[in-house]
Amino acid sequence: MKKAIVCAAKFHVVLAIGSACVPGLSFAQSAGTPSVPYPIWTGFYAGVNIGAGWGADARNGNIWRPDGLNGGVTNSLTALGAGGGVSGGGQIGYNYALSPLAVIGAEADFQGASLLSGSGLSPGYLQNSNGAVSYVPGWLGGGVSLHWFGTARARVGVTPLPTLLLYGTGGFAYAEVENAYGGALSNQVSAVRTGWTAGGGVEWMFMPNWSVKAEYLYTDVSGDSSAYNGVYGSVSNRTRWNTLRTGVNYHFDWGAPSAVARVDADIASTSxxxxxxxxxxxxxxxxxxxxxxxxxxxxxxxxxxxxxxxxxxxxxxxxxxxxxxxxxxxxxxxxxxxxxxxxxxxxxxxxxxxxxxxxxxxxxxxxxxxxxxxxxxxxxxxxxxxxxxxxxxxxxxxxxxxxxxxxxxxxxxxxxxxxxxxxxxxxxxxxxxxxxxxxxxxxxxxxxxxxxxxxxxxxxxxxxxxxxxxxxxxxxxxxxxxxxxxxxxxxxxxxxxxxxxxxxxxxxxxxxxxxxxxxxxxxxxxxxxxxxxxxxxxxxxxxxxxxxxxxxxx
Missing domain, CATH: 2.40.128 (Lipocalin)
Structure with a gap:
């Protein structure tokens, strides 16, 4: 019993130090007993985000195709690139504070995107009508575009300060991937691909129920081997990209204890x-x-x-x-x-x-x-x-x-x-x-x-x-x-x-x-x-x- 009382006292001191590190925040008390500050992260939340994406690429091209300029057939083409663009969307999730220093949760997000890989014209062997083979540039470009993507991820984090969350995240990803091949017989093939994503971020509860975050994700969705109209061959694509984004979340009281952190009412006089x-x-x-x-x-x-x-x-x-x-x-x-x-x-x-x-x-x-x-x-x-x-x-x-x-x-x-x-x-x-x-x-x-x-x-x-x-x-x-x-x-x-x-x-x-x-x-x-x-x-x-x-x- 004494040990429990000593531990509780030590814990109360730690909380007091933590609250002192965050000006403008105080912690509620009930019946003379200090309430635990970490439940401010527990509960449902929703928000919006905007960011940049880059590094989209498609790999493993093996294409035979008529060459409209030189009267032959171009093969052995690979669409590569590290293009990028803008993404933006929303997220919903749930956090649960295991202790004053540990938070787990789950989050799902959906993003509209305008991400395009570098493509350009790819070199390949040209088989001429007379049977001669020469290494020349082929008139075939390749690229990949992402119009939207989404993820469903687990989150595991630590709270070095009651209002600051550092976390890692990872899970399932899906995206609409459009593969484009240029030239006189251009093709565009769109399909929903699935894969995985992983990353991390930082989130700050700057006022009751509101937080801002910055987050990085690496995403990889696999493709399949598909024949394309006008192409004598197939392409197997893996599409990978990076996302760096910032966002804001509103934390609801559903499924959470009453908020234990509040902004002082007299900010105007003490700021x-x-x-x-x-x-x-x-x-x-x-x-x-x-x-x-x-x-x-x-x-x-x-x-x-x-x-x-x-x-x-x-x-x-x-x-x-x-x-x-x-x-x-x-x-x-x-x-x-x-x-x-x-x-x-x-x-x-x-x-x-x-x-x-x-x-x-x-x-x-x-x-x-x-x-x-x-x-x-x-x-x-x-x-x-x-x-x-x-x-x-x-x-x-x-x-x-x-x-x-x-x-x-x-x-x-x-x-x-x-x-x-x-x-x-x-x-x-x-x-x-x-x-x-x-x-x-x-x-x-x-x-x-x-x-x-x-x-x-x-x-x-x-x-x-x-x-x-x-x-x-x-x-x-x-x-x-x-x-x-x-x-x-x-x-x-x-x-x-x-x-x-x-x-x-x-x-x-x-x-x-x-x-x-x-x-x-x-x-x-x-x-x-x-x-x-x-x-x-x-x-x-x-x-x-x-x-x-x-x-x-x-």
Whole structure:
């Protein structure tokens, strides 16, 4: 009995220390006996989340297919990539606190997604009609898209502080996976795949019944071997991706004891958060930049001039192709200026934040092939007599690398929030302005002449363009005041640019093999696309208390 009393006393001391670590929280008592704080996690909850996904890929392609450009069959293709995009949805779950330090539970979530793997054109062996085999680029792209996915997982966690939960999670996953194969006989096959997922996260109960969380998941769903229309073979796909997301949960009282933690009613009088302040801060972020599918158009004109200056013939060819770029994860410096002001007589506040981030995030894809389809008009025959006949022809634009980058980003986000004893939480949205650069490196045009590739443009051309692009941003964050003048700010910010198009122009002059003729022409190009960034920011800020300054009689 004495041992039990001693243990209870020690436990009460531990709880008192834990509650002291969380300003603004106190623990209810019943009949003079301290109630246990850990049941604040016990019960049902539901919430929403938003985040980034990347790393989707498809493996083990083995495809035989007609090659629309070279008149053969392409095989041994594998669709690879590490593309990404945005996901968002909701979750429901139940927690049960086993002890002051241990929590178990279960959670199910469903996400809408826009995740796309990198694809591009895949190399393969070409079996020509004459039986010869040569290793050439095949005109077949491969990729995988995720439109939605869901999970059902167990959660096991620890609570180093009564309101802070660190957890690991894992379980069942399912997703709609669409496999796409490009070319003249393109196919798209969608099916629901199943597999597993695992990860972990952190969740903070910042006020009674409300918590915020950040979570990482790795998901793997398997596929099957399926024959595709127009494909002489099959593909077995495994689709795998990463998800990094943040969310908010509301904890119901159903199935749980009465809440034992509450926010002090006199926060307004005890809070160290200034009533009105202007702040400046610096810090860094972990960011994910997702480049949505880029569209690359390239064309060429040709005017063939003989040595006497006569027009031998003229032509035009052009086409476009999609370019999928790998999302980039990076660490970047940030700076911010913010202002906030409390609504009179309440703990609610409003404000605005201006931030600058030097992202310097680049993504590139090598060996991009752009099909070219066109016609050539011959104006002189072999005896230099006037002649007019049109011939259709095919060609290829070979781009050594396609590179897109975002260097600078400015974000202005008005926000609304709620203050507590040592800080406040907030939500906001506003415009963004991003500096984007596109480089097309070493682009050369080839035409097909009786089955052989002929360099049409001689020396490769380089194109580049940079411009500022407007977009929109949304943010959610929390501040914690270390003193009335210094605070740390943690937030998640999502920014989406609008789609834009860039235009380029170059020219060439090259001899035509087998003829005493020089080909002169222009090669216009354009690129279009958009991108989004997701960043998890942390900064140290100094606040100028404007209310104190206005109250100073001097």
């Amino acid at each position: 160290i958060v200034p009533k009105s302040a202007l702040s400046i801060g610096v810090g860094g972020n972990l960011n994910v930049t997702t480049f949505e599918q880029q569209n690359l158009y390239w064309a060429g004109t040709s005017n063939n001039i003989d040595r006497l200056g006569r027009l031998f013939g003229y032509g035009f060819a052009g086409w476009n192709t999609g370019v999928n770029l790998t999302p980039q994860v990076a660490i970047a410096p940030i700076g911010q200026i913010s202002y906030f002001n409390r609504f009179e007589g309440t703990n609610w506040l409003w404000g605005t934040k201006f931030s600058y981030t030097y992202l310097d995030s680049k993504s590139s894809r090598s060996n991009v092939l752009i099909p070219q389809f066109g016609a050539f008009n011959v104006t002189l025959d072999g005896q230099n007599n006037n002649f007019d006949k049109e011939f259709n022809f095919f060609g290829t634009g070979y781009l050594q690398s396609y590179q897109a980058s975002i260097n600078h980003q400015l974000v202005l986000t008005p926000f609304i929030g709620r203050a507590f004893s040592n800080g406040f939480i907030y939500l906001g949205a506003g415009p963004s302005l991003s500096h984007i650069r596109t480089n097309l490196n070493n682009l050369t045009g080839f035409r097909n002449s009786q089955g052989a590739p002929i360099n049409q443009t001689a020396l490769p051309a380089n194109y580049q363009n940079s411009h500022w692009v407007w977009g929109a941003a949304a943010t959610a964050g929390v501040t914690y005041f270390l003193t009335p003048s210094w605070f740390v700010d943690f937030n998640y910010t999502f920014s989406q640019t609008r789609g834009t198009t860039s235009y380029y122009l170059a020219w060439y002059a090259a001899p035509v093999p087998g003829f005493d003729v020089t080909s002169i022409g222009y090669t216009p190009a354009s690129t279009s696309g958009a991108l989004n960034t997701q960043s998890f920011n942390a900064s140290l800020n100094f606040a100028f208390d404007l209310n104190a300054a206005s109250a100073d009689p001097h």
